[in-house]
Amino acid sequence: MGTDRLAALPPVREVPAEQVREALVGTPTVVVLDDDPTGTQTVRDLPVLTRWTADDVDWALAQGTPAFFVLTNTRSLGPDDAAARTREVVRTCLAVAGRRGMDVVFASRSDSTLRGHFPLETDVIARAAGAPDAVILAPAFPDAGRVTLDGVHWLRDGDRLTPVADSEFAADATFGYRSSRLATWVAEKSGGAIPAADVAEVGIEELRDGEVTLPRSRVIVLDAVVDDDLRAAVLAILAAERAGARYVYRVGPSFVRARAGQGAQPPLDDAELSRTVARGHGLLVAGSHVGRTSRQLERLAARRDLAHVELDVAAVLEGAPLDEITADAVDALKRRTTLVSTSRTLVTGRDEAESLAIARRVSAALTGVVRQVVHAAEPAYVLAKGGITSSDVATESLRADRAWVRGSMLPGLVSLWAPTSGPPLVVFPGNVGDDEALADVVDRLEEAACA
Incomplete structure (x- = not known):
């Protein structure tokens, strides 16, 4: 059809x-x-x-x-x-x-x-x-x-x-x-x-x-x-x-x-971004495993020189310590834009309940690392890729209890939150945008952070 x-x-x-x-x-x-x-x-x-x-x-x-x-x-x-x-x-x-x-x-x-x-x-x-x-x-x-x-x-x-x-x-x-x-x-x-x-x-x-x-x-x-x-x-x-x-x-x-009585509005302009984003380098967090996210991460890496710190999901599930990964991310963020992600192989359980339990354990590890990195290195902004990842970063890593939605980074897609305290948060769903969308958004954020 x-x-x-x-x-x-x-x-x-x-x-x-x-x-x-x-x-x-x-x-x-x-x-x-x-x-x-x-x-x-x-x-x-x-x-x-x-x-x-x-x-x-x-x-x-x-x-x-x-x-x-x-x-x-x-x-x-x-x-x-x-x-x-x-x-x-x-x-x-x-x-x-x-x-x-x-x-x-x-x-x-x-x-x-x-x-x-x-x-x-x-x-x-x-x-x-x-x-x-x-x-x-x-x-x-x-x-x-x-x-x-x-x-x-x-x-x-x-x-x-x-x-x-x-x-x-x-x-x-x-x-x-x-x-x-x-x-x-x-x-x-x-x-x-x-x-x-x-x-x-x-x-x-x-x-x-x-x-x-x-x-x-x-x-x-x-x-x-x-x-x-x-x-x-x-x-x-x-x-x-x-x-x-x-x-x-x-x-x-x-x-x-x-x-809510709102119509479609253009993405936030450069002036609005500059007023919202702090100076420095951004922290990117990726937990989504849909194919679109993986392609977007590949295009981002091809277009921008960034540090990448990866949490191996299998190691996390075995209880491996995360201190070294956290220290690497803190050090990297002080020098350049840094991506903290889970490994790209999706691990699922035998049924719905076990799959959810695995997802929660991995998310807890990821957001725990991010919480420590944000506290130690004060990023200019945080971009979270994936719906559940964004939620956990907002609540567990940033403790953003109250915030305002300031607008979108792409037409009708990808929102920018201004918490009442802490760095701005970009909420980027796992399943939206073309293959270049993530890199395009990061380009705009980095330009604002350097303005």
């Missing part, structure tokens, strides 16, 4: 972000529970919490923004721990909002290639916040070529559409799946608890003809090829919510941007 179907689509119905912002007046604040930090890449000037104490949530609500993020990092956890953390965040947010006399709604932001704890997280939110009328399912991320059309989720490359179940993402050791049609995917991931018959679809034709009616169903799938499609859906959702409907959102990054 591809050119013919895309060419047959009705014209895009332009829905300006300003129209959504006008509709947002008086609506609840959206609490975005982000299962890794990459959901911030489409937005700017929104708060991010990596802790969720009452004081932290109160700070975020006091900013007066239409939404804020809480980094739960549940994609790196097993189901029981993910459920417990989600429940804790929801209850804290409800309690703090209640004391402030404010209303909140919850978005469960997860991977646009369908990896994550579903329907577990939306089920937990529903039980903690009160049963919703439906779960809105909108994983589309047009900036990165992930679109939903005719109820099917696709990877788009120009006019070529590939069903997401035919991609490397569907073979994920922890969150793999077989279905590209989202109704069938819901049934698959729920183990049949939510049959495909209980999933309704809002098609692209309806979104573009201007008469959007949200059906009654347990799950509502939204088609979306461009952001205007998502904003059209958001207007219908807001109208339904004003009429008394209650929803939980399970979404990709682009829905958050639409729901």
